[in-house]
Amino acid sequence: MNWRIKTHIAPLAGLLLGALLLGGCGGDYGPDQHGTQVGAKTLDKQWLVINYWAVWCGPCRREIPELNALSQSLEGQGVRVIGVNFDNLQGDELSAAAKTLGIDFTVLAQDPAPRFELPRSQALPVTYIIDAQGKVRDQLLGEQTAAGIKARLIALQRGEG
Incomplete structure (x- = not known):
């Protein structure tokens, strides 16, 4: 594999993984009027x-x-x-x-x-x-x-x- 491809794939893979992980956490709607988290x-x-x-x-x-x-x-x-x-x-x-x-x-x-x-x-x-x-x-x-x-x-x- 070309070194240029390797140096670009690793950061992109990290960004993709981070986005996927944050997407799962950020999916909730936040608190309601009682302070209860709305999933x-x-x-x-x-x-x-x-x-x-x-x-x-x-x-x-x-x-x-x-x-x-x-x-x-x-x-x-x-x-x-x-x-x-x-x-x-x-x-x-x-x-x-x-x-x-x-x-x-x-x-x-x-x-x-x-x-x-x-x-x-x-x-x-x-x-x-x-x-x-x-x-x-x-x-x-x-x-x-x-x-x-x-x-x-x-x-x-x-x-x-």
Whole structure:
């Protein structure tokens, strides 16, 4: 083997191995509003309803009971409702805000937007529907109902996109 090839293969192999190892570790979603780590295995390969909310957003506050009901009704059906605070609250602030609003579903402290290539919305609330392969299937602007989101999910799952 040519010495030039050998000197280039070793560093590349090291980089590849490092990327593979870090990829496995970096796959988690970070802590939720209770400080519990949300592992990739709990959310990946499921449909996700990702809702962005803020404490100061009136429609967001009105929507929370609908999202709680949706989350409960979808339990065990391969669909998870996930919240993300628009203002990037962390730790105790995030926990207090989620408790104040009565959020029962998982709220991620780390924004999953980069993972799914979600655009930063200029309006709230905004809800994204992500399929089991991690592809964004829909963006719903404004206040939603559990029935409306569920109907949209069913249509998307049937391929009626």
